[in-house]
Amino acid sequence: MTAPLTPPPPPHDQTPHNAWQAPPAGGAVGTTAYEQDGPGMKTEVREAAVITVGVALGGVLLGLLWWWLAPHVPLVGGVVDKSWVVYLKDTEGEQAVGVDGTFTLLALAFGAVSAVVVFLLRRRGGVPLVVALAVGGLLGSLLAWRLGIWLGPSQNVIAHAKAVGKGVTFSAPLKLSAKGALMAWSLAALVVHLGLTALFGPRDPDPYQQSPYAAPAPPAPPAA
Secondary structure: OOOOOOOOOOOOOOOOOOOOOOOOOOOOHHHHHHHHHHHHHHHHHHHHHHHHHHHOOOOHHHHHHHHHHOOOEEEEEEOOOOOOEEEEOOOOOOHHHHHHHHHHHHHHHHHHHHHHHHHOOOOOHHHHHHHHHHHHHHHHHHHHHHHHHHHHOOOOOOHHHHOOOOOOOOOOOOOOOOOOOOOOOHHHHHHHHHHHHHHHOOOOOOOOOOOOOOOOOOOOOOOO
């Protein structure tokens, strides 16, 4: 008798559950994820650039407020040995300290407000956004500083003293003695934005709750 013929087993590459499959056409594994992440990063960089410019332009308002609210330092001019000299009218006054303090307080307030506005517009956060706040705050402070000096009294105090006359009180030019005040805007913006992100920002999903390999819950005990 002839042994019955059995059909050969199907090839391994035709099984429906074969774990070893060829990578999809068009490139290596991970190309799709890379292409999806690329435009997202480009969008974040564009948004960061817009935020940097917007925050920096806020320095115009800061400069105007500093020029308007800063205390005036009184000076008096006179002639000594046929030469003009200028000196402080009130040697014990604290107006010069008030000029720096006004700029610092205004910069802190602008930093907090800019951080709140940016957070409300874009809650996701991100490194480009934080860098934009820091750089924009510094540029805005520099713009406000130079604008306030330009709007304030003349920098040539001798010529100003001659123009108003001997013994007449006039205001000293705006001067920012504490250059560290230029960092107040950026520091306030970073602290407030990080705090808002930590408290009200979106949370990342828990990977353990969404894992497909999580162990099933034990069955409930039978009712007594």
